[in-house]
Amino acid sequence: MKISELTKAGRLAIWGTMATALSVLPAFAQEAAEEAAEAAETAASALDTGDTAWMLVSTILVLFMILPGLALFYGGLVRAKNILSVLMQCTMITAAVIIVWVLWGYSFAFGGSESAFWGGFGKVFLSGVTPESESGSIPELVFICFQMTFACITPALIIGAFAERVKFGSVVLFVILWVSFVYFPIAHMAWDANGLFFGWGAMDFAGGTVVHINSGIAALVGAILIGKRTGYGKDNMAPHSLPLTLIGASILFVGWFGFNAGSALAANGTAALAMINTFTATAGAVVGWCLVEKMARGKASMLGAASGIVAGLVAVTPAAGFVGPVGAIVLGLIAGAVCYYFVSVVKVKAGYDDALDVFGIHGIGGIVGAIGTGFFASSTLGGVGYAEGVTMGGQVWTQIMAVVVTIVWCAVVSAILYKVVDAIMGLRPTKEAESTGLDITSHGEVAYHS
Template identity: 60%
Template sequence: MKLNWKLPLLLGAAGAALMVPEMAAFAQDAAAEAAPVAEAAAEAAPTLSAGDTAWMLVSSVLVLLMTVPGLALFYGGLARSKNMLSVLTQVLGILCVVSIIWVVYGYSLAFGEGNAFIGDFSKLFLKGVAPDSLSGTIPEYVFVLFQMTFACITPALIVGAFAERAKFSAVLLFSALWVTFIYFPMCHMVWAGTGLLFNDGALDFAGGTVVHINSGVAALVATFFFGKRIGFGKEAMPPHSLVFTMVGAALLWVGWFGFNAGSALSAGSTAGLAAINTFVATAAAGLAWLFVEWIAKGKPSLLGLASGVVAGLVAITPACGTAGPLGAIVLGAVAAVFCFFFVTVVKNALGYDDSFDVFGVHGVGGIVGAIGTGIAASSAFGGVGYAEGVTMGAQLFIQLKSVIITILVSGIGSAILLFIVNLVIGLRVPADAEREGLDVAEHGERAYN
């Protein structure tokens, strides 16, 4: 039989013609299924926001303003004139040292993957961070910068506890060790996505535990290692310039908007909530301290008003992004009363020499604020509410646990580090140097000539 060579071609053409509609339908179905996936991937991919980036750059500068000149002037004014420059040098020196440590390994330990307690060295020397890499909607470099300002100011807060008697070399060494073994782990536990307290559901929007309780407890421990200043309790040691202290407090308040509202990491509604809470809680705390002092001592003082302002700033820090304005006002006022009591009653009763009341304001204010966050976040008080299935009682328990863990980590860790520094180079200047003043004895210069 003779085969027609055209037959296979005809059959193939017919088959292809029959397959075309089916292939087209299959392609359409596949495209329809892939469309939601592609859309979800596009939504999940982070994109740069110029507005968020601009706000975070401004916030970083505002937090830097808190340290120098804000904190430096606040503490410097509280010191006696012979120790003014020593305080300024300590704060500025810590800022410089910690900023370098942060870039070398601090950012990696704080925000690297790691485990529940500490990060890893995957971002050593900012490895993997490039100008075009993003953290949310902002460049990762900007996130690194913002968090660096927090790392710098936290150990600088501790300076106020042992001012007027500490070796400058001991201050720098202790600060370097403290951020490494205390601050970076606490930062990771609270703010890194894999951290212990983060996963536990602890609310700390801008650093009630990480910054204030952490530094306040370390300050209290330091007062026992350094001992009392010569003449403490026997001679008057008034601040040499309340003008500087008031200017410093004002700069702290202004800078704190970057500290709190910047912690939203975007220029949105949460930043607005944090900003107004930072304003009204601080005002309420200043008034509360002022009136309580007025009743207790007969006169309202500028130092009391400034101290109340700082206490309010501290207290609202963990709650600023979750509380409502009315809750913030109550929280600020309550914290100021507690801080006043500790500074004027408890400190005198126990007799410890916390030179500028770091524990009384930052430690106590941070504790009240961190626990109070569990109440102020309730929608019944104008807050944003709790996570699904979480009650106020449950959140309060979580907040209390976070406070206890912070106290233990900072208290025990700081004691070990102070012991080591004292053993290696000594903590305190000689008695003659303390009497002369640290400006001349440690730095060879005077604030006033």
């Protein structure tokens, strides 16, 4: 072969190799682009499987607090002829609020509005929320479900104040209105980054203002406006089943770890702090309640111990992620003693019929816990400390302001809503229906057969 032919063959080989290489480049480029996109997506996502798993469990625990926890706790405290009415109210409230939360509640609380008072319409019907949406290190849908259980249990707490003397349909209507105009705005104020209390720097870890003061004040207003039970002060209105009450209180105790530790929104050290504080504050409140009861009555009762459990859980709710374990014990002791005083002394002297002591335990316990958080969050007292430049006095004043706003907002709006519902369909059943019992007159069934 001639040199010129070799040169020509070489040139052809080179061009062929280059053409092959160029044909492969797009495939390499596509693969590289896909890998880069995957890397960018991984880098952008903050999802944590451990946090997500914990929040799924916490959400279920809070639901367990309502059904069957709160339902049994309240059910044991009423007379036998009214237990099913209480169970039914807790069940229907949970179902109704779940629907309301998805339709407009989540948006009203966390809809992205820059308002200090409500979240706006940005996420009505969960607009814009997908399985890929994230909230911190968890899917947004998990956050929605977790907050939804809080919205469900808060109005369910209220019914204890007017148990045995309110129409079933009126309860449901009141709850739908109440969560819309009271709960959702207060939740936004406390927990949304644009909220009023949040902007002030108020400490409310799991709902001292949002859940307990809110429900306690609405309960007191309802007890006063609806009036006393027929036969109150004359008939025997003792709890019909204290074992059921203790079972319910125990379920509440267990579920509350989802309520408090879950409010860290992650499986981390803050959740661990909230967990141990839930233990220690509750123990302190049981001891505090029973000690005061022993000194006042000569005996410590099982009903008192069950009430102490709830009082301690309520008081530590705003404080769980901010105070130390020993400070939580002291906070629980104070709450147990103060709540006992309001239940046993103040209620009697004031003359209102708060049937299951919702105001005395949730309202007062929430106030003690919310203000107490301002003190016990101090690093000097074992807490996590305050924001830079904030003193104990300054934090306590912020806590008081949040408490006052919650009380005023809830009291005024709740009173209006009770009046509206009463005008539309009436609040109380007839005296005959009340005397017979709401189980049979409202639901056509009885819990126990002789």
